[in-house]
Amino acid sequence: MKLLRSKFTLVTSLIILTVYLSGCNSAMQAYKDGQKKFSNGEYDLAIKGFQKAASENYEPTQTNYLIAESYRLSNRFKESIPYYKKALEGGVTNPDVQFQYAYALKTDGQYAEASNQFAAFAKSATSPPNLQDRAMREVEILKIADRLKAQKMEVELKDIPLNTAGSEFSPAILGKELVFSSSKKEKIYKNNGQAMLGLYKITIAEDPGNTQGTPVLLSNDIFDADANEGSPAFSPDGKTLVFARGNTGKKNSAADVDLYLSRNVNGQWTVPAVLPINDSLAWDGSPAFSRDGKTLYFASNRAGGAGGIDLYRTNMDASGRFSKPVNMGRDINTTGDEMFPYVAEGGKLYFASDGHPGLGKLDLFSATRSQGIISIENLGLPFNSPQDDFGLVFYETNKKGFFSSNRDGGKGDDDIYYFASPEEPDSSEVARNNDPNSPLNPNNPNFINGKPKVVRYFLAGTVVTNTQNPIPVDSAIVHILPDTSDTQIAQLPTNSEGKFGKQPVEEGKSYVLLVERKGYISRREPFSMDGRSIPPIFLTKELTDTTFNVMLKVDRLELNKTFVLENIYYDLNKYNIRPDAAIELDKLVQILKDNPSMKIELSSHTDARATDAYNMTLSQNRAESAVEYLNTKGIDADRMVARGYGERELIVPNAKTEEEHQRNRRTEFTILSY
16 A cells, blocks of 8 residues: 555656646747747737746746837837836846836836836946936936926817727828828737728818718728838828838838838829838838928938937929938937927927927927027927827817827727817917917916026036046147138137136037147047027026036047047958048048148058958058048148058957957058158
8 A cells, every 4th residue: 555655646746747847848938939929029929928938937037027028119118017017126137127117107107106217227337328318317307297297288189089999090181081090900910919000081070079980991002901001191282192101020120111102193092102211221100291392201210310210301302302311400309219290380390209308208399490499399288198199280270180199098009189279369368378388378388487598508628638547638729610610619728627618609509629739639529509408398597507518538649659540441352432431531631631740651451361462452452542532632642651451460360250350450540740
């Protein structure tokens, strides 16, 4: 009997172990499936895999983190909050997790806790510097959340009846029709688990806030069953449509969104053509036309912007050709996202942003230009909420229109809202005081006691040596120049501590700081006021002074001192000067012009992946090409010597990685005399 009992115990233990291992394998497989879906941008499917793994307590900290990230990346911030919290409590090490947790709290209106998390993140030594700056800014924004809420416009809102449990957003006006994006296709978008988006239309009711019925497709020729289509924009004559299409699943990310154009010919929309202004490596979307139809505004996260997604503009000629897109500058664009532009009658620009001071994620803002200065204003309540508020358009007058929001209380994910301002007699003093633009309105952020808020901006700084342990440089002269000429605005000497200033600077202007000091190489540094203006909502006084401090580094002028020119690249086995290399060489042109007595050797080096003889010839040709380029820019040939060193002066002798080979492939200049 004892033997039977022992056998029974052993068998039972084996069964339990088998079940346990089976469960572990099941959880592991669910986790791996989730990772695969996550890397493909299929976040809704990834969540299901991770939640199965979490239910069996498999890698709980990382699993909770990935669930939170999946919700965030599919724009479901509120759902991410409990999972970020669990991941942080579990000791997750990802450097940005606390920032994202704080941001999610903000989108849920939990401002006090969001501020605490942002502040803790900003103080952490392991936090990425760019996010630390954003976190500190968010702390300041949250301090004025009550003031932002107080900016309430006298506007009536209505969640219109056409909204469904899915998504309806980005309204556009075409005559008496409302055209919008809606999740009504048969195919499911694996990013968020909703139906794919298409462009639909419906007749606007006599009472626009009561617009309802069954929307129909805008056009069968525009419809693509396998892609998302959104953000329609019509030219003023209604004959040209630009919209965004993408997320086909053919790439591993959501970057495959481009702008398309269709024309209305004899009442039919043509098959859409992709626009040449798209960047193949970027997300391009949310287009809008100017009131004359000659300018197209859009949003893009292409390289060279201010941060995440920026606003751009491009001009169109009579032949339908587009100019090179231009970034709209750092007064409008921030390190966050700016999207969904709209130009109203009179040229006022409206857009959505999560980088300017706001109540949550995307808030609605307006931008106005006066005497060259751009002012940004948060539209306040009831337009804005802690969630996404975007896609504003006016209908018939600037007093009523539509916009989109995924705020609490809606019917679905994104809903379309109708707004209308009550009519009040303009002669009424009460009306003037309640007008959000009136100086007498206490909630107008641009005024205090009826007087405009004024900010005076100044520039100051320090000149130090460009060494590992910088030393202040006294008796240097800092010339303040406009960025368009060498006409001096001011010259400021440095004291024994290397300090100079203060010089008044103007909003919207850009400057160049030229530093000169005997025994040092003269150099220039740009300084722009773009994006540096203080939003009026932050100002608490009638007059505010603020000073921007910069640090300028200079190199000693020494014989045989060598400098590496960064980002001078050549095509494989070629020596012609590429446009990107020309940009860097132009900086050397300026150095040589600012130091007219300096003579240099300009040298080119290769990596060691070809024969020594071949590399010597190639490097000599590259050095000579660079010298010839400098000569065409006005630098005398007798001030320069071209020399190729091939592979004879390697920085990384036994280079293995491409990064190490790139360090060996470099262009330098050495001071021969001065």
